[in-house]
Amino acid sequence: MAALSPIAAKAGPERVVSLNLCTDQLVLALLPPERIAALSFLAADPGLSAMADQVGSIPLVQGMAEEVLPLKPDLVLVGTYTTRPTVALLRARGVAVMEVGLVNDFDGIRAQIRSIAAALDVAARGEELIARMDATLAAAAPSADDTRRLRVLSLAPGAFTAGAGTLSDAVMRAAGLTNYAADKGLDGYGYLPVETVAADPPDLLIANSDEKGHPSLNGQMLTHPALSRAVPATARPTVPGKLWTCGGPFTADAVALLAAARNRLLSTRVSP
Template sequence: MAGFASLLVASAGLRVASLNLCTDELLLALAEPGQIVSVTHLAQQPSEYADWKQARRYPKNDGSLLSVVGQHPELVLTMGGGARDQAHIARKLGIRVIDLPYPQAMSDMEAAIAKVAAAVGHPAKGQRLNARIEALKRTRPATLPDTIWLGGGGRSVASTGLAAEWMALAGFRQRPLVGDRVTLEQLLVSPPTILLRSDYRAGQYSGEQRWMMHPLAKGTNKSRTIPTDGRAWTCMGPPMIDEVNGLRRFAP
């Protein structure tokens, strides 16, 4: 027991960098401020991360191992694989790398939270965060109306998996869509009960945002349009807990 306590104390003093926006979210939620040596530049952009002011308290990196070597991290967090060369270099430099898979389900997200919390020496923080998710599960609304999550250009989400699970916790049921996309014609002919409209990069000049400006993409008189903070849906990590609590105010 004493050895485990010593290991936690040692981990709690680790210098940690994150090379991915999704691991930025985990690191900022689970580490102590003195441990964080770097987060990605994306976390510091208001258009990408809701708590960008917190992220700007720390040095930034460009998502590469080389950009953080000079900051002397002992642990580097990243996600999604494709970084074998970086992992090899990190081992040569004595830097531990945790490369998390992109979560496909809520259980994956809970596992990632627990793993990062343990790695940075704060398992209790991970337990508290996962307890908040469990509380959402226990209080999930009983009625889940037909819903389409709508992003730029008609992008949507799968009817199963992590996004759909977060939606269900908020009180919405994602409609199955071919290719996880919806057309303006579908919104006209078969409108959902709820149009959960992402505001990610709203107002930005792009083809996707021009599509979102079409009247049908804003909802019809047969749908109720509810806005959601699209930034939280990029990684669907810890920020989704507050987003779900906020969306529950609009659920039937």
């Protein structure tokens, strides 16, 4: 995604706390550091957060109420599944809490950016993020007369994958690709046996282990010899999970990476 202009200080909540990886990243994209009282500890993990390099000296918390209350926040952003006892206690103490759900497509990302930007009183900044995201999506989209559809499969350890109705599915479709898991009938999240993939291999395979030096049997499945034979290394693009685990303006970068992989593969195939 193209570089954004510097964030200007505005009116609105002055001591914002985020307790969720997805809201962390949107808060970082929308607010200047002086208006952020704390983020979750996950925000600074470069393997998980697309905005980790923007955290700087912003305090990080584990998500416990005893960490948050002394910060005297005027708004706390949480996810639907953020520690419920903490959320309940903050509300009982009169702290303003905004719950933010998961998104499964780019319309959802746009709506979520606008909702959070409005709560933070930075609506113009939100529109700038959306415009940059949309420009990246437009640049990555196949031409209207290009109807070629390659199948792509994203596999996590244990053969976990994302089917129809998920953000991963929306990313794949935006790049002009067909989601292999959805094509196999999977709705939402689930598992695909290695045998199924090996017998009918996708055109592209994204194998995201994110194990950080801690190998597991589930992770080793991604290097199974049957998969290696079925999908060559040249058809295994790198699309970091941090770009599309949470929905945000950076998710368009996942589309751009997939579109580039699609175009590379198609360029090697002779048209009938």
